[in-house]
Amino acid sequence: MAPRGFDRIGPRGAVSSTHHLGTAAAAGVLARGGNAFDAAVTCGFVLQVVEPHLCGPGGELPAVFVTASDPVPQVLCAQGVAPAAATIERVRGAGCEIVPGTGLLPATVPGAWDGWLSLLRDHGTWELADVLEPALGYAAGGFPLVPRIPGAIGTVAEHFRTHWPSSAATWLPGGRVPGPGEVVRLPALAATWRRLLDAARGPGREARIDAARDAWYRGFVAEEIERFARTPVRDETGRDHTGLLTADDLAGWSSHYEDAVLADAGRGWTVAKCGPWSQGPALLQQLRLLSGVDLELPGGVATADTVHAAAEAAKLAFADREAWYGDAAGGVVPVAELLSDAYTTERRALIGSTSDGGLRPGSPGGREPRIGVYAATPGAGRGAGTEGPGTGEPTVSPHGVARGDTVHVDVLDAAGNMISVTPSGGWLQSSPTIPELGFCLGTRGQMFWLEDGLPSSLAPGRRPRTTLSPSLALRDGEPRVAFGTPGGDQQDQWQLCFLLSLIHGDDPAGGAHALDLQAAIDAPTWHSTAFPASFAPRGWEPHGLVVESRLGADTLADLRRRGHAVDDSGAWALGRMCAVGTSAGARHAAVDPRSGVGAAIAL
Template identity: 50%
Template sequence: MTFTTRPEISGTFGVATSTHWIASTVGMSILEQGGNAFDAACAMGFVLQVVEPHLNGPLGDMVALIRPAGAEVPTVLCGQGTAPAAATIAHYRSAGLTLIPGSGLLATVIPGAFDAWLLMLRDHGTLSLRAVLEPAIHYARHGHPMLARAAKTIADLSEFFRTEWPTSHAIWLPHGNAPEPGVLFRNPDLAYTWDRLLAEAECETNRTAQIDAARRAVYQGFIAERIDIWLRDACVMDATGNRRKGVLNANDMAGWQARYEPPLSVDYCGWTVWKAGPWTQGPLLLQSLKTLSGTGIAAMDPVGSEFIHTVTETLKLSFADREAYYGDPEFSQIPIETLLSDHYAQTRRGLIGETASLEQRPGDMSGSKTLADAAVARARNSAAPMETFHPSEKRGDTVHLDVIDRWGNMISATPSGGWLMSSPVVPGLGMALNSRAQMFWLTPGLPGSLTPGARPRTTLTPSMAQDPDGARLAFGTPGGDQQDQWQLIFLLRLIHGGMSLQQAIDAPMFHTAHATASFYPRAADPGHLVVEPSFADTVMAALLARGHRLERAEPWSLGRLTAASRSPSGLLRAAATPRQMQAYAVGR
């Protein structure tokens, strides 16, 4: 018998799983009230902004896959905001930048998460705006137990907040003191903002009109106005140690809306796997599956050295293509059909050797050699000065949630951005702007070049899949560049390892930082491979013998996966990672 850290949840009524136990239980309470999976997810998303403020916020970003009951394929919900009209390479270069900072006002794109949540609520939910916002308002006003990691982040940044970002100091260090872990923490400014939003929205008489009124309040009304007025004069310290003004304004916000898109998919060993498009890193997982299909991965021990080596070398190739070819397809010609083709996968598969590659090897497609060469050059020159106040352990991360209801509606969503470390709190709103623009390059002519109106190539990458028997799966994880790495490992262990959801999550994890990072300062670490110490010593030795530059992680420190599934019979299952001791799955 294989034991797990916790039981895999199962039932028929509904399941909700997320990176915080409060959000998961809020989601379940919405299902109990008669709401569907989309109502529950919306409530969970707003609660996560309150209880995990170091990982996401209201003015951040969100990507989701939604699959209404009876739908043959999922739909992508794009809550990734675009670069402001004045966000040009020339402007950023004139400010003395060669990379976009990882924090501060020039790192901001149009906030996307709020409109995405409300678009989904309007079109696919059933409950009122008040019903899904009230749990978040409760925790903002009456308090939630502050997570230890969030408390440490605030404490470590307390002096910086005091001297450079006083609006953040007022929110995160009330009365001048950093919050203690586990002690109730309140954000009354955020509660007031949502109260006012509801009051304005409820001047309308029906549900749809109220939701649309709330969307206008954020993007054309009092929230946009407050952001615009503040940004006219604000000049704040960013990750480079310099003070700079931003370029976002009210016109940018008024001209943007969230939207739906078709997903990309591949078939693999009888499974179908869906991801968002190349404006995310999602196709990387699909490319990796195509490459792995001819490697004999199915026969490998899913916690053995051959498995780790083969997956890692495959990921290196996929990441190299991500750097060369991914970006917003509305602004660049992305060769996605070639990247996901059988022929291309065969050529890439042949590059996997017996030893660890130390090279960046994007594919050399016809007419694209310049892009491939540029990607290699960026990887070689990606070292940049680290932030003076924003060390690696203080960087924001992400949250994730999956929900399936009794009717078969399902969602996998990955919200992020608007972290408490990304930008100062906007005065009076209790929320900070995002820093997603740091994923653009300040070199012209690349798919990921900074361009007004374009989406940055986000790391946010929720997933859905369907097995040969018709069971439907929603899954994902926080983790920046690690998201599709951990998801790929999880999925392979389900498909080939015969593991349950919880077993596949609990099994030892690994990832590589070989590729150029998506986040400032955009470093690469060729040959790097970090593994949890629960792998056998013989596995570690074999990986070292193959030339991997091995790093042993702290126990139970890699991956924050959650997952939920529904079989054709209606049986629901859900699981959540034990890592960091805050994610939970609930259901019945």
Template identity: 50%
Template sequence: MSVVTPEMIGFPAKEAPSMFTTRPEIIGTFGAVASTHWIASQVGMSVLERGGNAFDAAAAAGFALQIVEPHLNGPGGDCPIILHSVRTGTQQVICGQGPAPSGLTVGLMRDKLGMEIMPGTGLLATPVPGAFDAWMVMLRDHGTWSVREVLAYAIGYARNGAPMVPRIRATIESVRPLFETEWTTSAALWLRDGGPEPNGLYANPTLADTYERVVREAEAVGGSRENQVDAARDAWYRGFVAEAIGKFVAATEAMDTSGRRNRGVLTADDMARWHAGIEAPTTLDYHGHTVLKCGPWSQGPAMLQTLALMGGFDVAAMDPVGADFIHYVLEAQKLAFADREAFYGDPAFTDVPMATLLSPAYNDARRALMGATASLEFRPGQPDGLVPRTDYAAAIRRSNDLAAAMGSGEPTVSRLGASGGDTCHVDVIDKHGNMVSATPSAGWLQSSPAIPELGFCLGSRCQMFWLDETLPNGLKPGKRPRTTLSPSMVLRDGKPWMSFGTPGGEQQDQWQPIMLMRMIHHGLNIQQAIDLPSFHSEHWISSFWPRGAKPNKAVIEGRYTQAVLDDLIARGHAAEMGGEWSEGRLTGARREADGTIRAGANPRGMQGYAVGR
């Protein structure tokens, strides 16, 4: 087992804090909440202190995240959840990933609109918004609080104002020209009075009104707490929210990344027909731990495939910040993400050979492809004899074309709104041992025009579909786009141990296995594993518009030594050094056998915090 030194965290030895972390790992017995924003963490902890359980706390924190990180998630976005219930003794996935509308077809996109790929912004790429139902299904089935109690925090911040961290202002400024000239409803919301000042308070009273009406309609039904939760769901998906969404989408031509103004096709009927599903997690046993992920409608199993490949190496003998560890993880991820591209999709529409992809025999054969030098190839396997179909060359061309356009002064971001969003995450463990790992995202303020009656916009997750129905992730009405959202949970010796996750798009299932392996093989605690410098690859086809690829590209955090970078380059990686604190926004919480609850959160960006006692 390697020894962690202060220099690995980025501190000179004489200045290193205790345990070599930027902050202590939280330790208590009552409960803990870790999230990507300090307010959401405090909201969740407030719920626990007032007698709520982990499910109440996670829901309240999740709705608060919509207000305090509107550039990273929103009410019109998505949210997959993995939970452990002490009452049932089971783990389950709640799928808050909404599907494609009934009118969104390959024929519409290719034949009528002449598009080769889905746009990355606007209204055409909008799925049914899934986050609200996911939170409410969890609250109904596992929580104890009312709709009013859970939404009170979000309503308060929307009504009275939440602090606008500088990154929110930067995001707004990046799309200001689009808002001013095209998405005028968004300008009315986000540019009023010149726009929010960094670190000033900014309110969204229209969204507060929306949530207050949801509460009123839920309570008007009366009856049990569960009945009122279902009434709130009805208000959202079969009531005034769905009606406002349907009318706005039908009446609005929105500029998108195609360079044209297009109407969306999402209707109130699409919303009425959908509800969040409940599924068993996809699992992998790894060194005495069982790792739980969402199914192949997400990219989550790619993390499991990475671990299955790394299971054949002596990871404990590798330096956790050395070139060997980086090299073999990158090579494993190249193989895992190639399979993601070739075979993952909504299993309700396509047969995904998941059992084979996670089997020892398949991974033994794939591991044999991992050599001492970097692979330049894009190499999906052939599980069960399936022949992969991907167009890697076209993805490389799209990356090069976009880079050339931006390098020549083409105002891609300001004219088309091609400002990517990111994601949030929240982990909760209560004193009973209930656990939640949730990754809300989409519905970013920069994803589509704001709906003026509701105070929020819709997401653009359907950009992840291919316009070929025969592909596993090909567009079909009612099908879930393969999302990058990927919460995690781990059992140790069969007992619930840890909830964790991160924002980061493609990087979510790169940074998470790195964190987990450092804990399992090198004995690090959550905060140490988060604080160590990390890395990522961009070798495969991106899930996001314009669906590009950068062969063999690897980025390592700036706190690595030059010797590590030189070693990776010598092995053939197209490696480069990123910023000093630039890789990952991980959070996590775990419950040990002695009853202690421990948590940590990412210091990068100075927003994420873990709280507990």
């Protein structure tokens, strides 16, 4: 273990995000009297500019939050839906076995603008122009590229030059890949935001925000998206395809609120997650499965027994994700049964002493699980013949080499408003820049299957089963921690590592169960790859287990003896966790040191 870090602690508020400029902007909002929602929205817009390889204006977001007046966790779903023309027959007719991870075919309705503005209107206090000001300043005036952005651009530079000229014009100044620290400007995006602010007119704050929402979903942005989507562009299939989004698709959609899904995490803790249109309940299933297991994490470092049990629990939970999770519009998802005592006990009995290499979904309520042919085939994504700019979300590789993925924001204010948000999509490398708007579309539709009858089969108006998974934890019924991480399929496994360290880890210097947020984030991490991936080409590896070497050589050897195909990713390689919390009236903030870009501030 490296020397232990400590929480940032202050009396008035706390912010943690995946980029220091976003965190600084949000902290500035809190310092000037804004609340947690004002600060989160401000940070979210900044991240769209300064982490463009990880999120963008054309993406989406889920959020879990509580307000100062209501401690019951709520969810904002700003995940856009499949276009009306998006049918299995239409996409298969374009020569696709799975939905491509790049280009225009996988685009869903962009949800981020409506989501952020809904949070601002309903729970914030500031004007849209004020929360957008820092991001607009970076887009117009320039921002320095963190090292991973040039790397991401470099992997797609030739594709940009050959097939996506609008992206080349945006990201290849003078035809070259910009260097780390180089200042880049996004004038087209700045102009789009100015037009949206010009449209934000009305007799009151809410009316002004709604007018800006209309300008996006029923105005010039929607019209330009439809026009651009009609142009064939090269995607990872190696062929040119048009998109399916229309202005009517945008006009007929809006974000919405719903109840969070809750489950007991032990020792007085309860965790709140988004519903099964996300992978959020998979974290809850893992926690429930492990509630009957002896867990040992001395100093936050899990033993071989604990890592093995967690990996086997993850396989069971994510097999259920594949068989049962999806948009409720496609049928009822049996969440209550999946989290029930009886079902959990039945599934826990499947955790043996050695690694299981099968995909074993359960039968909640006696229902027969169904997994598609492609998903049921280990390694199906190998040699898929994809080409072009990437494989959808640029998440971690099987070897744990971080290439980015998405972003995360947690904010807590003095009044007790607390929010966790995981924005994503609209990555610069997964879809061509729309020149008149200055941003690209998201490709979340790649999470649909092109097989009928599955809970996540492609269908018009359906939400893809997203990996985006913010979290909020309560202790003894009181909201205590907001947390989350980028990482695609790994999000709810790295969050499990964090929670196990926080709840079950002990600090010899501070007494039993005394790990703070930073120590729990710093603890060694792991994840399984033994279930179907959510991103193209969507393969999986039986027995696959990626670990950080800080678990210890003896632990890794023990895991290999148990049959795990252990991939040592290095000492500090897995996760980009963020967290804020409250304890004894103080506000705490912590952030993952692994990326070197995130920041946490308490004030």
